[in-house]
Amino acid sequence: MGATPDIQVIDSIIKQRLDAILPAKLEEALKAREQNRTPSMTIIATKGTLDWAYPPFILSSTAAALGWDVSIFCTFYGLELLKKDISGLQVSPLGNPAMPMKMPFGPDWFRGINWNIPNVIEAGVPGFESLATVLMKQTIQNKGVATIPELRSACIEAGVNLIGCQMTVDLFGFAHDDFIPEVKEYVGAATFLPMARDADVSLFI
Numbered sequence: 001m002g003a004t005p006d007i008q009v010i011d012s013i014i015k016q017r018l019d020a021i022l023p024a025k026l027e028e029a030l031k032a033r034e035q036n037r038t039p040s041m042t043i044i045a046t047k048g049t050l051d052w053a054y055p056p057f058i059l060s061s062t063a064a065a066l067g068w069d070v071s072i073f074c075t076f077y078g079l080e081l082l083k084k085d086i087s088g089l090q091v092s093p094l095g096n097p098a099m100p101m102k103m104p105f106g107p108d109w110f111r112g113i114n115w116n117i118p119n120v121i122e123a124g125v126p127g128f129e130s131l132a133t134v135l136m137k138q139t140i141q142n143k144g145v146a147t148i149p150e151l152r153s154a155c156i157e158a159g160v161n162l163i164g165c166q167m168t169v170d171l172f173g174f175a176h177d178d179f180i181p182e183v184k185e186y187v188g189a190a191t192f193l194p195m196a197r198d199a200d201v202s203l204f205i
Helices: 007-036 050-065 076-082 119-124 128-142 148-157 166-172 189-198
Strands: 040-045 069-074 161-165 185-187 201-204
Touching: 040 050, 040 076, 040 189, 050 069, 050 076, 050 128, 050 148, 050 201, 069 076, 069 189, 076 161, 076 166, 161 166, 161 189, 166 185, 185 189
Parallel strands: 040 069, 040 201, 069 161, 161 185
Antiparallel strands: none
16 A cells, blocks of 8 residues: 655645746736737717817827727817818917918928918917918828818717816806717716726826
8 A cells, every 4th residue: 555645745736836837827818918918098079179189189099990999078169170160260369379371372392381370370360260271271182181070070080078068168168069969978077988998008298
């Protein structure tokens, strides 16, 4: 009759074997989980001008095209981006000193000039904002850049979740009918913040 195995010895052998195998297995499992997980991004959009409409829609449409889960939370003036008619979005050059005023027409040397327009002119000359908007739209067209309606449509087609801030809707006296039907949610900060906390990328624009 053979000797009775020492349980402590067996336990020690098993523990040593597990200590050697488990870290590598856990690392493999974590890598596989990370590779299979869908990245996510949330954006808080607070601006309602033509130039500031581009960043959230470009970033969102690009991320969605890469397969990310994307949500845009439009609050305060950012609600303008969700309205049914966004053809009236304008550029606001006043207080935007980094904005280059370049002409979208004329010879190359003329187009290359940065027109540093004083704030007193931007604020005091009637129609200057409309002029800046026309020039910006012409530049966008000349460069073949998508328009804001086109970018918003691309976001919708790609499944970007457009969210309206209910507090701002109430504050400004809007109704849900003022906005495109693709806006499925109207929530407050308490609902959006957990989404931003759990996102891989969270931006404020």
